[in-house]
Amino acid sequence: MNRLPLLIRMAWRNLWRHPPRTLLILFAFVLGVWSIVVLAAYGRGALEQQIERSIDNLTAHVQIHATGYRDDPVIDHRLPPPGPALRTALAQADVTAWAARVRVPAVVASERESAGIVLVGIEPARERGLSFIAEAVHAGRYLDADDDPGLLLGRKLAERLETGLGRRVVVMSQDANNQIADRGFRVVGIFDGSPEAMETGYVFIGRATAQQMLKLGDSVSELAVLASSRDRLDGLVMRLRAASPESDVQPWTTLEPLLVLAEELSGTILTIWYLIVFTAMSFGLVNTLLMAVFERIREFGLFQALGMPPRLILGMVLAESVILLALALTVGNLLAGATLLSLKGGIDLSAFAEGLEMFGFSPIIYPMITAADFVTANVLVFVLGVVACLYPAWRAARYAPVQAITRI
Amino acid sequence: METTVVCRGVSKIYRQDTVAVPALTDIDLEIPKLDFVCLSGPSGSGKSTLLNLIGGLDAPTAGEIEVDGQRVDKMEKGALADLRLRKIGFVFQAYNLIPVLTARENVEFVMQLQGVGAEERTRKARKILKEVGIEELENRRPGELSGGQQQRVAVARAIVSEPSLVLADEPTANLDSKTAENLMQLLRHMNREHGVTFVFSTHDKLVMEFSRRLITLRDGRIVDDVRRD
């Protein structure tokens, strides 16, 4: 249509008939777009970190247990070591790491204090890259082998037990024969964890050591599997279920329902924020446009007298808001991009973060913008903006020409 | 003889709240092609109303109106817009021009709506602006032109796509008498050279002198209709 350039040219010039007014509304929209994009990035970043941390904190992407273990994680619910079928299923390209663990409730005691904990028997080499523990030891050493006789204690728990590196502790639990099993360990490493519950709630020893202590033979409590991506795990889960039909194969979304809830909740919060910001902005936009339309009633009458079809008049007023929105989105996105780039190192909330950390939020949040969030924010502002402007545009196109012209 | 405008029994009653204001009563009128007609009469006699009805900007309460053989009173909005775009040019008393467009863009505007190509548009606009004596000012916006210059641009725009009919409602009302005379000479020139029918209204005796036919309205009725050529 060869009228489009005409409409755009007129719309553009109309916008700049009152530069302060246009700049003001532009500024409001830029601010709105900026806040939406930046907030989305921080919300997404915080959530992402929380999920990744939880996956890191032993959840992994998929876990395999004996049926019943998830309801009652005791020693009676145990798995045989992975057979050839399961090993083949785990050897495919979409699995980046997996390991077997013994995981039972236990009590750890020093000469002064004792604490209820989860005793985790790990395969130190396989656990590298699968969970946080290999990188978390800040004093002493990590475990060397599956039958390492040493024990890793969280820093906070060590303080609570008034013990430390090189000292001995006793671990007590129930063995496979429902007898009390206890054994003394030397603390060979102290680890950090976040949230704090990781330090106070978990104690790590070698898998073979644990099996021996608990008379498990070669059975284990769980297999943890890390996939190449945490999304689209359906195929992997199906395959593992087929390879291990007697066991309970579950993705992280089932294992950590609270995370999924948090993901949904943060989506809802963002949407509400979008709508609040957007409503405030659109009032300004509609008001400005209505003002501009009322001032120009005579002009719209003239357009009709000249034979300009009402839909073109509508198109012209819409073009004004489209240009305004496009400008605001461009500038707002650029500013948001610059802001996020300059804060790429993360924003440190530790001043108010004590509460946050308890819930598994990191005090340092790294903003993260996903294509979907970005597109949603932009499309939302654009589409709703145009919809909001339909009314002023329709008003402009609807004036009866005579009344419009005779009004001076 | 070919007629451009025919009115048969045209009445217009405005309703203001509960009061009915008769603006035109039972108007019968034929305007042949190439005529140069002046509507005169006191204020409130219905000159503007008649011009607006002929141009399809408003609908009559009763009666029939034809422009170029088409029934204006029966047309839908879209068809009316198209009729105005292709067959009728308007010149109003003031504020005729689109403020954000330059003089030449204003003249090109109608052609652009008609879908005339850019080159032809510019050529025609330049030619007509030269004819109305504004060629040097073609890049000025209306705000930078005097009242007389603005009216000349409006005439240029009304005439540029050679409509059948130009309706001008008191085109000289805001001009001094010298400028008004020049504008009327321009209209007459356009009437002769471009073969366009003109109907204009005025209060001004001097302007009436230019007409070839003088119609006088009073209280919404035609009380006099004289040929002057």
Ligand SMILES: Nc1ncnc2c1ncn2[C@@H]1O[C@H](COP(=O)(O)OP(=O)(O)OP(=O)(O)O)[C@@H](O)[C@H]1O
């Ligand atoms: N929109 C309207 N609503 C109500 N009455 C109207 C309207 N427009 C015109 N009238 C009335 O119709 C009558 C004719 O008005 P019109 O404007 O046609 O007169 P006119 O001859 O053009 O007057 P003038 O010389 O002052 O321009 C007047 O009584 C006027 O008050």
Ligand SMILES: [Mg+2]
């Ligand atoms: Mg009038």
